[in-house]
Amino acid sequence: MKITVVGAGAVGATCADNIARKELCDTLVLLDIKEGVAEGKAMDMMQTATLLGFDTNIIGSTNDYSKTAGTDVAVITSGIPRKPGMTREELIGINAGIVKSVTENLLKHSPDVIIVVISNPMDTMTYLALKSSGLPKSRIIGMGGILDSSRFKYFLSTAMGVTATDLQAVVVGGHGDTTMIPLARLATYQGTSVANYLDADTLKKVVADTMVGGATLTGLLGTSAWYAPGAAGAALVESIVRDEQKLFTCCVYLEGEYGQSDICIGVPVVIGRNGVEKIIDYKLNEEEQAAFNKSAEAVRSMNSALDNL
Numbered sequence: 001m002k003i004t005v006v007g008a009g010a011v012g013a014t015c016a017d018n019i020a021r022k023e024l025c026d027t028l029v030l031l032d033i034k035e036g037v038a039e040g041k042a043m044d045m046m047q048t049a050t051l052l053g054f055d056t057n058i059i060g061s062t063n064d065y066s067k068t069a070g071t072d073v074a075v076i077t078s079g080i081p082r083k084p085g086m087t088r089e090e091l092i093g094i095n096a097g098i099v100k101s102v103t104e105n106l107l108k109h110s111p112d113v114i115i116v117v118i119s120n121p122m123d124t125m126t127y128l129a130l131k132s133s134g135l136p137k138s139r140i141i142g143m144g145g146i147l148d149s150s151r152f153k154y155f156l157s158t159a160m161g162v163t164a165t166d167l168q169a170v171v172v173g174g175h176g177d178t179t180m181i182p183l184a185r186l187a188t189y190q191g192t193s194v195a196n197y198l199d200a201d202t203l204k205k206v207v208a209d210t211m212v213g214g215a216t217l218t219g220l221l222g223t224s225a226w227y228a229p230g231a232a233g234a235a236l237v238e239s240i241v242r243d244e245q246k247l248f249t250c251c252v253y254l255e256g257e258y259g260q261s262d263i264c265i266g267v268p269v270v271i272g273r274n275g276v277e278k279i280i281d282y283k284l285n286e287e288e289q290a291a292f293n294k295s296a297e298a299v300r301s302m303n304s305a306l307d308n309l
Helices: 010-021 037-046 088-109 122-133 144-160 200-211 213-221 227-241 286-308
Strands: 002-006 027-032 057-062 073-076 114-117 140-142 171-173 180-182 246-255 261-272 275-279
Touching (some): 037 057, 073 088, 088 122, 114 122, 114 227, 122 261, 122 286, 140 275, 144 180, 144 213, 144 227, 144 246, 171 286, 180 200, 200 213, 261 286
Parallel strands (some): 002 027, 002 073, 073 114, 114 140
Antiparallel strands (some): 171 180, 171 261, 246 261, 261 275
């Protein structure tokens, strides 16, 4: 088994570190465009092997995609964050070029690869990777909903004073502060509704905190978060390579599901060795479906920036 992580920044390196510790593959390639960074981080991680007890072989590469040949699963984290004064279209224009190039280079050496997209704006980058690659929709997966759902469970656990691992809660829709939809109605604590433990105002605040979870961390850190995004990416990879058939919210291509078509957006899916095994219908109520439709409109608006590239 061979896994490649493209982009050796904080998110990519954290994702790679989780993959190595879990021994999800025999060989892990960490690739970056900046000279020496991937090699240095790969060496640093390899020097933890005897301390952490893993046998994964980690290889660093400066833009040499030949080292990725035979990759089973690739994670794309490369791209730049939005900077002050930069328009959404400018961000998409830069990152679209990066993601398209990365996808083409991966496929050149690994035609059977399953691609996990973390690069932002994630819904649009997932759509671009799918359309530019020509791959089956099961093999292009955006990670965002896994991260958003994990944050939802964190805020619920804090409000309820319970462990997050006893909670089930999902976020659907676009991966953005105004487009994600935490499904409070379906959130449960050991099989019972969280509404039995939280009043309406508190639950509403939990939903609001979840929606700005990424922005909150950016404000505190001065940059985007990396531990949870990296762990979310690794969890998705794990369900693929170990054929765990786990139910996650992921950004995938819809063809009529949830009333939407020709769009990549977050919905519940089963993830296994073939990538997206199936899409699960949560049967949204009228209010939730309206919110989902509005989220889809926002994602389509962002996707339209690709038309000018």
